Amino acid sequence: SAAQRKARRHVRSLTGDFPEVDDRGEEKWPRGDQKTWTSSMRNVFTETSDVTKSIVNHVQTSLARAPYNLDDFGAYQAAALATRDNLIVNWNETQIHFTRKQPKRAYYLSLEFLMGRTLSNALLNLGIQPQTEQSLSSLGFSIEDVLVQERDAALGNGGLGRLAACYLDSSATQELPVWGYGLRYKYGIFMQLIKEEDGSQLEAPDPWLEHQNPWELPRLDVVYEVRFYGSSERLNDGSGRAVWSGGQEVLAVAYDVMIPGYGTRNTNNLRLWESKPKRGFDLQSFNAGDYEHAVEASNSAAAITSVLYPNDHTTFGKELRLKQQYFWTAASLADMMRRFKNMDKPINEFAEYNAIQLNDTHPTLAIVELMRMLVDEEDVPWSQAWTIVTNTFFFTNHTVLPEALEKWPVPLMQHLLPRHLQIIFDIVRRFFLSVEKKFPGDVARLARMSLIEEGFPQQIRMANLAVVASRKVNGVAELHSELVRKNLFPDFVEFFGKSKFSNVTNGVTPRRWLDQCNPALSQLITDTLKLPRDVWLKDLYKLEGLLQHVDDPKLQKSWAAVKRQNKERLAHFVEQMFGLKVDASAMFDVQIKRLHEYKRQTLNILGVIYRYLLLKNMTPEERKKVNKKVVFFAGKAAPGYYVAKLTIRLIVNVSRVINADPDTNQYLSLFFLPDYSVSLAEVLIPAADISQQISTAGTEASGTSNMKFCLSGGLLLGTVDGANIEIAEEVGEDNVFFFGHLTPDVDKLRYEHTYHPVPVEQKCPELAKVLDAVSSNIFGGNGVYEPLLNTVRQGDYYILTDDFDSYIRAVEMVDEAYQDQTEWIKKSIRTTAKMGKFSSDRAIQDYAQEYWNIESSRVSE
Amino acid sequence: SAAQRKARRHVRSLTGDFPEVDDRGEEKWPRGDQKTWTSSMRNVFTETSDVTKSIVNHVQTSLARAPYNLDDFGAYQAAALATRDNLIVNWNETQIHFTRKQPKRAYYLSLEFLMGRTLSNALLNLGIQPQTEQSLSSLGFSIEDVLVQERDAALGNGGLGRLAACYLDSSATQELPVWGYGLRYKYGIFMQLIKEEDGSQLEAPDPWLEHQNPWELPRLDVVYEVRFYGSSERLNDGSGRAVWSGGQEVLAVAYDVMIPGYGTRNTNNLRLWESKPKRGFDLQSFNAGDYEHAVEASNSAAAITSVLYPNDHTTFGKELRLKQQYFWTAASLADMMRRFKNMDKPINEFAEYNAIQLNDTHPTLAIVELMRMLVDEEDVPWSQAWTIVTNTFFFTNHTVLPEALEKWPVPLMQHLLPRHLQIIFDIVRRFFLSVEKKFPGDVARLARMSLIEEGFPQQIRMANLAVVASRKVNGVAELHSELVRKNLFPDFVEFFGKSKFSNVTNGVTPRRWLDQCNPALSQLITDTLKLPRDVWLKDLYKLEGLLQHVDDPKLQKSWAAVKRQNKERLAHFVEQMFGLKVDASAMFDVQIKRLHEYKRQTLNILGVIYRYLLLKNMTPEERKKVNKKVVFFAGKAAPGYYVAKLTIRLIVNVSRVINADPDTNQYLSLFFLPDYSVSLAEVLIPAADISQQISTAGTEASGTSNMKFCLSGGLLLGTVDGANIEIAEEVGEDNVFFFGHLTPDVDKLRYEHTYHPVPVEQKCPELAKVLDAVSSNIFGGNGVYEPLLNTVRQGDYYILTDDFDSYIRAVEMVDEAYQDQTEWIKKSIRTTAKMGKFSSDRAIQDYAQEYWNIESSRVSE
Ligand SMILES: Cc1ncc(COP(=O)(O)O)c(C=O)c1O
Ligand SMILES: Cc1ncc(COP(=O)(O)O)c(C=O)c1O
Structure with a gap:
């Protein structure tokens, strides 16, 4: 009972503190004169x-x-x-x-939160x-x-981080007890500059905290110690327990970011950890004249949360990254444990009060850390601890790209986290026994399913660990979840059964991605639906009501006017930036996302060049019949990703040539907008007539910008991939522009590329001409683009040679469709109308009900 | 005129911004609706x-x-x-x-501001x-x-820093336009811990900013670039100008500390600079996997204001210390220049609008920096620049101890500040010429007066530079100013004339050092004087009114009661700390200050041991007649000052023996209170019956704690040194306890010690016995104190062997005087009554009128 509760440990900390009650069970006023307090409170x-x-x-x-x-x-x-x-x-x-x-709570562990403004x-x-x-x-x-x-608060690389931000918005709006846990990077994702001289990407630090951050609450009294290195001694008493000691101890300090719900007082918390040395400055060394040494400890601790790794869909393998992951999971779990223990429930009920969502494999060490806490600190027997753990965790996979699957070398783990390596091997041993039991003698299967990949050195497969220890595993769109089951973890599906593997299609928050970034459209929708804004913004399926009005010319006219107005805003923005006039009556065609070969910005820019060459070959009379078009690109490349950076350089230099060509620049212009960010997306998305979502089939797990464009009535030009498929399911195939090979074809095509290569000149002469044009240096570069062009000419892993023709035909269909403006606007309205499914409110309710088993609870006014 | 003023450069920064005026010269409301603004302002x-x-x-x-x-x-x-x-x-x-x-302003440049709470x-x-x-x-x-x-905000070592704090309080209270400029050290003076095992001092960092500092205002928009290293190219155009470029550029960011005046709205500013890298994190290196390099620039910039040098009255000679000095003076001058230029006055009027006080030699580079700015940046001819400079600066000397006179090696200056070295040599050249002219052929004089000391390497004498370039030079008490003229700078007095060398006796603010720390006494004074508190607190000479009531038994009783109450507060504090009972009826005898041989804590502790040995040799009957006494010590030793740290260790171990001795501990007890600070001083000073100010004559420039004790009615046991002399002048010699040799004797005694040494056993047998007792390890230590004892036995630079007997007699006189409590209390009242002179209000008015030529101006209610 409340009266039996232990004395507060953290009297200064809010979370976990209850009012005291008197003998009759009524709350006592804690301190001072109640009337003075309450009459002064705001x-x-x-x-x-x-x-x-x-x-x-x-x-x-x-x-x-x-x-x-x-x-x-x-x-x-x-x-x-x-x-x-x-x-x-x-x-x-x-x-x-x-x-x-004291409800059950859910915790969303994400190394990235791309909050924006x-x-x-x-x-x-x-x-x-x-x-x-x-x-x-x-x-x-x-x-x-x-x-x-x-x-912008830009503590993320892209989709995964922005998804986390949308989910926090929806959790608060749905009045669910959900907290986020992440890291407070001193430097977020780098600022992207474009070098004037050669058009290439330059990275600059992002000192976002320089001018103080009003959106966080430093909680200097919420502090945990996190250990690294040292040694682990097993207690040979049969308990499986060990004592981990020595090494480096670092402090984790909490910074709380307030996450307000929409239309509710509920305001959730995102807790970000900052690393700090346990002892500050080493005065002894300083006085001995050794300044370097005096600041050393301080630096190595502060380094942990100093910078976000600027990679998306690739792994780093750096010790500092592993330190980040452990630092963050250890602090977060210590915090959850403290909160749980404040309730005085038996430790066995941990999973009844806590659900932990692992956003990709980055926080997988949390599994091992919770085992360590339960076994070594709470004295829980191993198998009981394992039951708690496997009921607590949920794992979301975000990619099937092999280069993105995290592995950590065993020797590194041994060095940095000796106790955790012991626990991982203990998990491996027990898991092996159970697989052996079910599939006796199937050595190949054991090797596939093992958490340890043999080799020199051995590596720990974090995804396998996450699957084995989680209650449920999900992908982020139907197709992707299917690929997770079929291609990534088929052995695990066989072993654990199908029901452990499921799907939650991503969603986006309509508050930011419709009402805020496109207020005119939001107002038009409110007027058209004749519903208060806060009703449809909280129940996005209500957008379907627009369908009734699709044929209303007044709506069509207003709809077109809103789009035009958003395009003019963008045109103005671009004019200010580049000093070039932008024709807002032209079609705005937008591809904005991280630069990655699988996302195929290359396909898009090659298509633009193709169009440019066509235009150049036309007579002025012919050109006049062409659909006028402005193409926008934006996105960052990982600093070490050579081909991606080359793609940016090509786009920028093509744009310089095209925009300066008086023959064609009224019909085609091209802009690479530097430093893509949430705020830039908020300007670009509402202004797009069409967006390009053209990843190689089977590579883009879901995508979320596709949803955002559609929500603002921008049509979809895309491959049959990720959430594009579900978008088409909702809006109907005749409202989207699909092209390209399907997922099941891709492996076969790649096989052909390797074993029966056909020269591009033969296979796709139109594309060959485009590649040659680049090679001939009409966009400058003096041969610098060859490595990029060769990714298409040789190997062509992302099947551009196979999809190019189909892509060009699709672009032509888009051009054609745009000629009929009324039909286009109707497609646009229909698209927006069917976006109900893609609200992150729906996604978060999926998680809450099907995974976490938590309930909404409204803070009273 | 106001209308001609240039456009604001720092629109975001407050200081230096004026309201615009309209055509009729009336102020325009700058922005928005005036009524909305004014009705919302608080x-x-x-x-x-x-x-x-x-x-x-x-x-x-x-x-x-x-x-x-x-x-x-x-x-x-x-x-x-x-x-x-x-x-x-x-x-x-x-x-x-x-x-x-737009009045003339004064700037107080001090590397230390010991603000306390x-x-x-x-x-x-x-x-x-x-x-x-x-x-x-x-x-x-x-x-x-x-x-x-x-x-505590403890950005200082001791007297010099606390004086700066008192002067700021008085400047604001006097409504004078005075700003302080200093450094925002991340770590202030170290925390002093006493090791349980052996009683020695242990230093711990002072992370005073850890829990955010409400008393500062970060002004991230007030930023200057400061250069180090690089190279300087003279422009050979006869102008004397040069271009300094390359090297390291560091940012100085302002933090403003509000300094409220007492009984006025006037609230002055103390601007502290924090160093910061110009570019943050080096992302390129980070991405290339070189984390160390990525943070390097960041660290070396942040290092500059990282830590206060914990030395008092000694120099360091460290490059980092020189960097601190230049960083601070350069940022401060740039800031003054910006403020001055906002007024659009001709540059020649700089000295009519700016007075800069150099608190000791630490900011002497400001002289060189202002020359650099005027000559290189403002294009002012050298001789005109020199006139401006020599009219702007004022120099306060704080010590005649040779080890405290700053010198910087020429090669270090060449490396760190190449342009400044050129300017220094230019100053030297011109100064030489003028001395040569006045004293032709006097080579020895030239060598003594030179700003450069010959040797390997050559050294720059900062004090000489400060004297040459300042309008006036002052010492901090009459005796000290006399020594400055006679011993330190006689050649300069001859050259510049006597009037350049003057005196401002230190003062202390009665707000903190009487009203706040001793509220009961403040109340008693108010009641006795029948004057409102704010009258006598702003005109401390009013305390003389107490003299009328000295013989009033009611006042005597109340006076004694106040002292008793303060002693009980201290007794309680000590009991809490040490778990030992303290007898508040005993005499409280206090010596609190930096540990330094010249301050002679050694003399005091040897005297305590002497008393202890006497007590041990008495019969219980005899002991009962002895004046009961509790001796308090507190103070920090510089971490590298071996003998000073040994003194602490001796005091602590003597106290452990004495306090545990049941024969004597009712009559004599001894406490070393760790971590001396302003806040601790505020508890100790009001509780003292007597304070010890026992420096070797001619070594303590002034002292300020002596004034503080007297202000709280604690009598003075001291040598004829520093401000003790003026205190005695005020209160009368029969109200103080003087002892020891006078200043003119000291040099002769030292000569004798070196050339005709007499063994201590012969010269001062009582002292010899005490030294032997320590050597015999009755206070433990196993011979560890020998080096300390040998400073007395051999050389005896601080003339303990000469003063010991006189000291012991003085202590006996104190004991005797204390027996007559009524007479003692009358001495106490008389002492307080005559402290008017020692208000820092008086001192600051001296500066304002005789030096800076600035005027008070009251901010209206
Ligand atoms: C800054 C930023 N990066 C990345 C994304 C995700 O984009 P995509 O789904 O196209 O990968 C978004 C979505 O809006 C975003 O705003
Ligand atoms: C903390 C501190 N240090 C040093 C001093 C200066 O003491 P003294 O004048 O005895 O050197 C004071 C004066 O009160 C002080 O408060």
């Missing part, structure tokens, strides 16, 4: 005058400025601080609410956007100018 | 209910806590934040006020102490418990 400020006062007071005090010297950035800071205060009030209420209720989302979710706009205006500022002052 | 909160609301709102938002989980530390944080807001409002007003008025001082100066006490009380907290939660 709530969320919703009146414009209160908002204004709060902003002005932050200008005066927090910023120490005056109206005399306040610029847009200062106004942003003050508005952010005023909004932060509101968020914290709700955040606090939410934490107290769930601490009292916060202010406008916070204003939307708090419901004080109009008041704040009004208040800024009377203080002499426009809210648009103020909002763009915010620097 | 002022200082003085109503208890507003104070409470502000505290509660900070608990809710800034701390994200609730009454359920608020401890004393949280209450401190919230109260501090609420107070900070008030300070900022006044600070802002003050900056705007002086920006509009801020909250209680801020409450006192804002006049909201009672309201805050009341408000905390109704929220369930006692203000005493809350105040002690604050960690």
Whole structure:
């Protein structure tokens, strides 16, 4: 009972603290005079005058400025601080609410959270956007100018990190007790610059914390010790326990990021850990004149959360990356354990109160760490501990690309985490026994299923470990989940049964990806559906109501006008950046995502060159009949990914030639927008007539930008891959433009490329001409693109030679369709109308109900 | 005129921004709707209910806590934040006020500011102490418990740094336009721990910024670049100009600390610089797998302001220390120059608007830097620049100890600051010419006066440079200023004339050192003088009014009661720390200050041992007649100062023996209180019956703790040294206990010690016995103290053998005087009554009028 609860350990920390109760079970006022307290306490400020006062007071005090010297950035800071205060009030209420209720909680462990900007989302979710706009205006500022002052929080590489951010938004909106756990990188994803001289990518650090971050709450009293290295001694008492000691101890300090739900007070928490030396500066060394040594310990600890690894869909194999993973999982589990123990439940009930979602294999060490805590610290027998663990964890796979499957060398693990290696080998041993029992003597199967890959050195297969220890495993779209079952883990499906392997198709939050980034469309939808905005934004299937109005010319006209307006915003943006006029009446064709061979930006740029060469060969009269088009690219390449960086360089240099060609530039222009980010996506997506989602079939697990474009009524030009398939299922195949070979063909084609290669000139002469044009240096480069071109000419792993013709035909169909504007707009409306399924609210409810078994609970007003 | 002013450069920065004026010269409202702004702006909160609301709102938002989980530390944080807001409002007003008025300003450049705690001082100066006490009380907290939660800001070693802090308090209180400039060390003076095993000093880092610092305002938009290394090319155009380029560039970021005046809105600024890499993390190296290199630049920049050098009265000669000095002076001068230029005055008027006080030689590079800026950047001819410089700077010397006079090797200066070395040599050349002219052919004089000391390597004499370039030079007490003229710079006095060399006796702020630390005495004084507290606290000469009441038995009784109460507070504190009972009826005898041979803690501890041995030899009957005494020591030793650390070890081990000796411990006990700090001084000083100020004559420039003790009515046992002399002049020789040889004797005695040494057994048998007792290991140590004892037995540079007998007689006189309690209390009242002169208000007015030529200007209510 509550009265029996142990004394608080962390009196300073909020989470896990309950009010005391008196003899009659009523809550006691904890401290001081209750009336003084309650009459002084504030709530969320919703009146414009209160908002204004709060902003002005932050200008005066927090910023120490005056109206005399306040610029847009200062106004942003003050508005952010005023909004932060509101968020914290709700955040606090939410934490107290769930601490009292003691529900089962879910934890989303993700190494990446690509949050983007916060202010406008916070204003939307708090419901004080109009008041704040009004208040800024009377203080002499426009809210648009103020909002763009915010620097993106870019703690992620791309889809996986942005998905985590959408899921947090939906969890809070659904009033679910879900926390995120991640790392507070001092430097997020690098800033991408384009070198003037040669058009290539240059990386610059992203010091996003430089100007203080109003959206986090440092919780310097929430601190855990994390150990590395040292040695592990097994206690030979049959318990399986061991003592791990020595090595390096590092502190994990919590920073809490408030995650407001939409249309609710519920405000969840994203806890990010920062690493810190256990002892600061080594004064002894300093006084002995050895400054270097004095800061050494400090540096090596701070290094852990210093920088996000800028790789997407590849692994690094670096010790520092493994340190990040362990640091983060150890701190997060210690925190969950503390919270659980505050409830005084028996340890065996851990899995009844905690569900942990592993976002890809990055947090797989959490499995081993929980085993270690249970066995070594909580004295739980191994098999009981294993039961707890296998009921606690859930694993999401995000890719079937072989280069993206994490493996860690056994010697590295031995060095860095000696106790964890012992536990992994203990898991391996027991798992082997059970497989042996089911499939006696099947040595090949054992080798395939083992958590250890033989070789020099041996490697630990993190995905296999995650599968073995998780309650459920899911892919992120139907096709992908099927590939996970069939290609990646068929042995495990046979062993554990089909029901362990399932699917949750990704989703995106309609708050950010429709209402915020496309307010005009949101308003048109509200007007058309005749439903309050907060109804359809929380139940996105309601968009289907648009279908009734597809043929309404008034809607069509307004719909087209909204798109045009968004295109003009983008055109203006691009004009400011490049000093070039952009024709907003042309079709806007957009491909924005990480640069990766599997995503085939190469196919797109080769298609653009093809189009350019065609145009060049036309008479001026012929050209006039061509569909005018502006092509946009944006995306970062991993700094060490040579071919991807070459692709950027090609795109930039092609754009310089095309945009400067007076023969053709009214009909075709091309832009590579540097430094792709969430905020840039928010400008590009609403302005697209069509988006390109053209990955080699079977490689893109889901994609989420495809959903975002469709939500804004941008049509889909794509392969039969990932979530494209489900989008087509929803909107109907005649509203999308599909092309290319299907997944089952790909392996066969690759086999042919290797064993019966056909020269590209023979196989796809149109493509050959394009490649030759690049080789002839009409876009400059002096042969620099050959390695890129050779990926197509030789091997062609991503089957461009097989798909090129089909791609060109599809692009022609798009051109043709665009000629009939009314039909196009109808396709656009139909597309938006069927996006209900792709709300992250649906996805998160899938997780909550089918996986985590947690329940919504609303914080009262 | 205002209308001609140039466009703002730093629109974001407050300082130096003016309101625009319209055609009729009236101020225009700068932005937005004036009524909305002004009706939303806040002022200082003085109503208890507003104070409470502000505290509660900070608990809710800034701390994200609730009454359920608020401890004393949280209450401190919230109260501090609420107070900070008030300070900022006044600070802002003050900056705007002086920006509009454009008065001449004075800048106090000090490498050390030993601020101590801020909250209680801020409450006192804002006049909201009672309201805050009341408000905390109704929220369930006692203000005493809350105040002690604050960690000292300890950015200083001792006297020099604390003096700077007192001067800032007085400048603000006197409504003078004075700013401080210093460094924001990440680690202040080390924490002193005493090892349990052997009683020796252990140093631990002081991570004072760990829990965020409410008393500073990060001004991330006030940033300057500072260059190191590189090369300097003279422009051979006869202008003397040069171009300095290459090397390392580091950023200086401003942090502003608000300095509230007492009884005024005026709130001055202390600007502290933090170093920061110009470019953050080196991503290229990181991606190439070279993490070490990636953080290298970042570390070497951050290193500059990482740690305060923990030496007092000695020099280091470390490159990093020179980097600190240049970094700080360069950033500060750039900041002053920007502020000056905002006024659009001709550069020749620089010295009419700026006075710069050099606190010791540490900022001497400022002289060279201003020459560089004027000559190289502002294109001012050399001789004109030199006129500006020599009218701008003022130099305070703080010591005549040879080991404390700064010198920098020429090769180091050449490497780190090549341009500055050129300028120094240019100064030398011109100065030589003028000396040659006045004293033709006097080569020995030239060598003595040179800024360069010959040798291998050559060294730059910073004190000589400071003297040559300053308008005035002062020492810090009459005797010291005399020694500066007679012993240190006689050649310069002859050359420049006497009037350049003057004196400003140090002072202490009565706000902190009487009202705050000794509130009962403050109240008694107010009651006795029948004057409002804020009158006599701002005009400390008013204390003389106490003399009228010296013979009033009621006052005597109350006076004694206050002292007793303060002694009981200290006794309680010590009991808590050591678990030993302390008899508050005994005499409390206190020596607290840096450990240094010249301060002669050794003399004191040897005297204590002498007394202990006497007591041991007495019969119990005899002992009963002895004056009961508790001796307190506190102070830090520089980590590399072997003899000073040995002294601590001896004191601690003597105390362990004495306090455990049942024969004597009712009559004599001894405590070494670890980690001496401003806050500890605030507890010790009001509780002292007598303080020991026993430096070798001619070594302690002034001392300030002597003034603080006297202000709290603690009598003075001391040598005829430093400010002791002026204290005696004020209170009369019969109210102090003087002993020992006088300054003029010391050199002769030292000569004798070297050339005609007499064994201590012969010269001072009483002392010899004490030394032998220590050697016999009755306090343990196994011979470890021999090096310390040998400093007395051999050479005896600090003339303990000469002063010991006189010291012992003086201690006996103190014992005797204490027997007559009424007479003692009268001495105590007389002492306090005559402390008017030692207010830092007087000292700062001296500077303002006789040196800086600046005027007070009150910010209106
Ligand atoms: C910055 C950023 N990166 C990556 C993605 C994911 O894009 P895709 O689904 O095309 O891989 C998004 C989605 O909007 C994004 O905003
Ligand atoms: C912490 C601290 N250090 C040093 C000093 C200066 O002491 P003294 O004048 O005895 O050298 C003071 C004065 O109060 C102090 O508070």
